[in-house]
Amino acid sequence: MKFFKSVTAIALSLTMVMGLAACGSGSATPDEPEQNTQEGQEEEAPTGDAKTYKIATDTTFAPFEFEDESGNFVGIDIDILNAIAQDQGFEVDLQVLGFSAALQAVEAGQADGMIAGMSITEERKERYDFSEPYYDSAVVMAVSATNEDIQSYEDLAGKKVAVKVGTEGYAFAESIKDEYGFEMVVFDDSNGMYQDVTVGNSVACFEDYPVIAYGIQQGLPLRLNDTQEAGNSYGFAVSKGKNAELLQKFNDGLANIRENGKYQEIVDSYTK
């Protein structure tokens, strides 16, 4: 009997360890069935079986994710994610990594999913599964507010153009760089890219319209070029074929917060 008990105890602790590991990786295995409490030891009050998912995001991509004046990490993506987590009863372990690093973390299984103003592209669909689109976007060219010389892509010949690694803006710049004869300067984050343009090293950058328009509205000394390239909507992503359960929760929660007005409330709080 004693032997049996200790075997149960070991099995119990193993189950807990495995349970924790499953939590950490957000794997789709169902929760382990409840174990009997050990003799003379009260089981702790259940804290619920809320799963914690590691969600990767970008560092600076206002109004989607950024640090506000009080040092809080906020934004449309963050608020949407938290509202969905609350609606669907899961916990979020946010990993603020930067865009390219987030892409890699998800692919490598170090994060369960990502939300980072990530455009749903055909190419990415080969490596990621996306949620329903939650925000429309497009790529635009921005130049320094004081620079009148750059009016079109033709004016980029022989000049430097700032881009952010791994992004749609980068891919677009790359696709036209030989045609228009410019050189690309690559940054890890959007702020570095903007700065390169404002100090005059690069004459232009390619960025998502909702992000650069917000920046300019907040006082970023840049000006938009008229040409808006066709862009792709943003989606929440998981690694292809993995975390289908998390993706489902995201979609279900998104539908709910759209219906109950929370989604619009969040968007308005940043864009109005």
Ligand code: GLN
């Ligand atoms: N929407 C762009 C993309 O998916 C940029 C995202 C970002 O910089 N966070 O490539």
